[in-house]
Amino acid sequence: MSGLWILFRRELGQTWGRGGGPVLALTFFACVATLLPLAVGASPARLGSVAPGAAWLALALASLLSLERLFERDFEDGTLDLLALGPAPLEAVALAKGLAQWLANGAPLALLAPVVAVALGAGLSLVPMIFISALIGGLGLSFTGGIGAALSLGSRRGGVLIAVIVLPLFAPPVIFGAGVIDAYASGLDWRPALGFLSAYSLAALALGPLAMAAACRNALS
Amino acid sequence: MITGLHLENLAIRRGERLLFAGLCLDLGASEALALTGANGAGKTSLLRAIAGLIAPHEGCVRFAGAKGDLEPEDARSSGIHLLGHQDGLKSAGTAWDELLFQVRWTGGSEASARAACRLLDLERLLGLEVRKLSAGQRRRLALARLVASPRALWLLDEPMAPLDSERRHLFGHLMGEHLAAGGMIIAAVHDPLPIPVRRLDLVFS
Numbered sequence: 001m002s003g004l005w006i007l008f009r010r011e012l013g014q015t016w017g018r019g020g021g022p023v024l025a026l027t028f029f030a031c032v033a034t035l036l037p038l039a040v041g042a043s044p045a046r047l048g049s050v051a052p053g054a055a056w057l058a059l060a061l062a063s064l065l066s067l068e069r070l071f072e073r074d075f076e077d078g079t080l081d082l083l084a085l086g087p088a089p090l091e092a093v094a095l096a097k098g099l100a101q102w103l104a105n106g107a108p109l110a111l112l113a114p115v116v117a118v119a120l121g122a123g124l125s126l127v128p129m130i131f132i133s134a135l136i137g138g139l140g141l142s143f144t145g146g147i148g149a150a151l152s153l154g155s156r157r158g159g160v161l162i163a164v165i166v167l168p169l170f171a172p173p174v175i176f177g178a179g180v181i182d183a184y185a186s187g188l189d190w191r192p193a194l195g196f197l198s199a200y201s202l203a204a205l206a207l208g209p210l211a212m213a214a215a216c217r218n219a220l221s
Numbered sequence: 222m223i224t225g226l227h228l229e230n231l232a233i234r235r236g237e238r239l240l241f242a243g244l245c246l247d248l249g250a251s252e253a254l255a256l257t258g259a260n261g262a263g264k265t266s267l268l269r270a271i272a273g274l275i276a277p278h279e280g281c282v283r284f285a286g287a288k289g290d291l292e293p294e295d296a297r298s299s300g301i302h303l304l305g306h307q308d309g310l311k312s313a314g315t316a317w318d319e320l321l322f323q324v325r326w327t328g329g330s331e332a333s334a335r336a337a338c339r340l341l342d343l344e345r346l347l348g349l350e351v352r353k354l355s356a357g358q359r360r361r362l363a364l365a366r367l368v369a370s371p372r373a374l375w376l377l378d379e380p381m382a383p384l385d386s387e388r389r390h391l392f393g394h395l396m397g398e399h400l401a402a403g404g405m406i407i408a409a410v411h412d413p414l415p416i417p418v419r420r421l422d423l424v425f426s
Contacts, residue, residue: 006325014311078307084274085301086326089294220274 003087004096011100021066022108029062029109033116048121052130052181055117059109059134059177060170063141066105067166068159070097070149071212075219084220094150094212098143098205106138117181126185133180133197137173140201143208144169150215172200223300223373224250225285226271226405232279233266240266241423242279250373253396253406255414258423264409265305267423268376271407272303284374299328302370305378308363312352316343316362319351320369329370337369340395356383368395375399377408389415 015021036054037047074080083093113134114127122130148166152158176197183190225248232242240263248254256264269275271282273293284296291300310319320343324334338344341361346354354362360383367375375396381389393415396406400416408414 003326003328006322010322073311074309076307077309077311078305079309079311081269081272081274081303081305081307082309082323082326085272085297085303087298087328089298217274220269221276 004092007083007086007088007093008096008100011097012104015066015100015104022105025062025065025105026108026112028065029058029112029116032058032061033120036120044121048123051117051120051122052126052185053174053178054120055113055122055130056134056137056174056178056181058116059113059137060141060167060174062109063105063138063145064159064163064166066101067145067149067162068152070101070146071153071216071219072149072158075153075216080216080220084216090213090216091209094146094209094216098146098208098212101146102139102142106142107135110134110138122181123185126181129184129190130181133177133194136194136201137177137197140173140197140204141170143201143204147208147211147215150212150219153215153219173197176200222286222403223284223291223296223405224287224403226374226407227283227285228271228280229283230280231267231270231277231282233263233270233275234278235263235266239278244280246421248405248407250403250405251400253400253408253414253416253418255418255420256407256409256423257411257420262423264423265378268303268305268378268407268409271374272301272376273297274303296374300373301376302327302367302372302374303376304363304367304380308359310351310359310362312350314351315347316349316351316354317347320347320362320365323366324369327366327370327372329366333369333371334365337365340368341365341391357385357388360384361388364392364395367399371402373404375404375406375408377406379410380408381410381412381414 040046084090110131114130117130118124118127145166148162151165152161155161176193179193180190180197183193228244228246231244233240258264266275270277284291284293309323321331321334338347341364343361343365346358351359381392384392396416400406
């Protein structure tokens with residue numbers, strides 16, 4: 001257990017060393033959101049109606065950015081060999097990596113998401129709901145994203161491959177995440193959507209490490 | 222603790238090519254094996270197969286403990302050091318941080334890491350980033366992990382290549398101590414090791 005804790009703390013520290021880490025993802029998130037009014041027009045009525053969905057789309061894209069380095073560096077420099085011969089199985093290693101990815105990238109993005117949505121014209125009353133849905137959804141995005149990152153190990157241009165593998169899997173959290181906010185904004189029952197979003201994230205949390213570990217073993221052999 | 226290694230009828234295939242087949246080997250406590258052979262003969266693959274990273278095409282790898290056979294998972298998670306060309310040291314981290322993580326991950330402590338640094342004459346280098354170390358210094362840092370966290374079976378891939386003659390002598394001494402304490406070493410080498418060893422020559426097929 002103490003070994004895993006050491007790994008988790010190291011992974012948290014490493015995210016800052018991975019090409020800017022969270023700062024890069026946050027900047028990308030803000031950039032995509034800024035482009036939206038330029039594309040669909042700046043009229044508040046039109047922007048306000050697409051703001052939650054657009055914020056969720058930008059969130060999904062921004063969480064792709066740091067995935068490429070989640071396993072790739074460790075694979076190239078031999079760290080993955082070392083991790084495979086450590087006190088914990090690779091499944092636990094993948095769990096620690098996914099949680100660190102969520103805390104270091106998903107949580108800052110969840111903090112920025114309400115800011116982006118409000119800037120696009122969403123009402124202030126939506127702020128808590130946007131933060132909560134982005135934080136819960138971010139857990140799912142980190143773990144399904146991790147599966148793509150592990151599957152693309154050893155391929156050239158892994159980043160593009162990850163996006164192609166992972167983006168279809170991001171459809172449910174985008175649907176339910178934007179759905180929560182839409183339902184809440186229009187006074188409908190938002191709990192089913194939040195329930196589905198949570199279910200997706202928990203499923204990703206439970207199954208992601210198994211898939212990541214299997215993909216890592218395959219890449220190492 | 223691992224007290225014996227048994228390879229039974231081992232065959233390893235990489236892609237289409239069968240590297241070797243029918244390899245049998247018994248290695249006991251305090252024994253060292255020098256693995257020789259041409260480039261591509263399968264030395265690295267054999268080391269990785271023993272470490273469980275490559276699944277053998279045929280045959281099996283067994284680890285013996287004091288009370289019968291060990292579960293391969295247990296043996297590998299607490300009994301094996303694998304040191305290859307890629308040492309897992311992040312070039313952006315400081316030497317001390319990188320070493321300390323590797324040592325603690327493999328079951329050592331901060332105190333044992335410090336002692337290993339003294340032994341390998343690394344103390345002046347610990348504040349430097351790993352990328353600023355020379356190849357030989359970097360290898361010494363990687364070797365410090367072996368000394369700092371006690372694991373019975375060392376699987377080494379060309380461990381001596383970047384070391385100068387004085388450090389080769391020192392490392393020979395450290396390997397001798399490891400064997401004297403009941404450890405085992407399998408090293409893929411081209412130059413002779415400075416300790417008494419058995420030899421296994423893999424033939425390029």
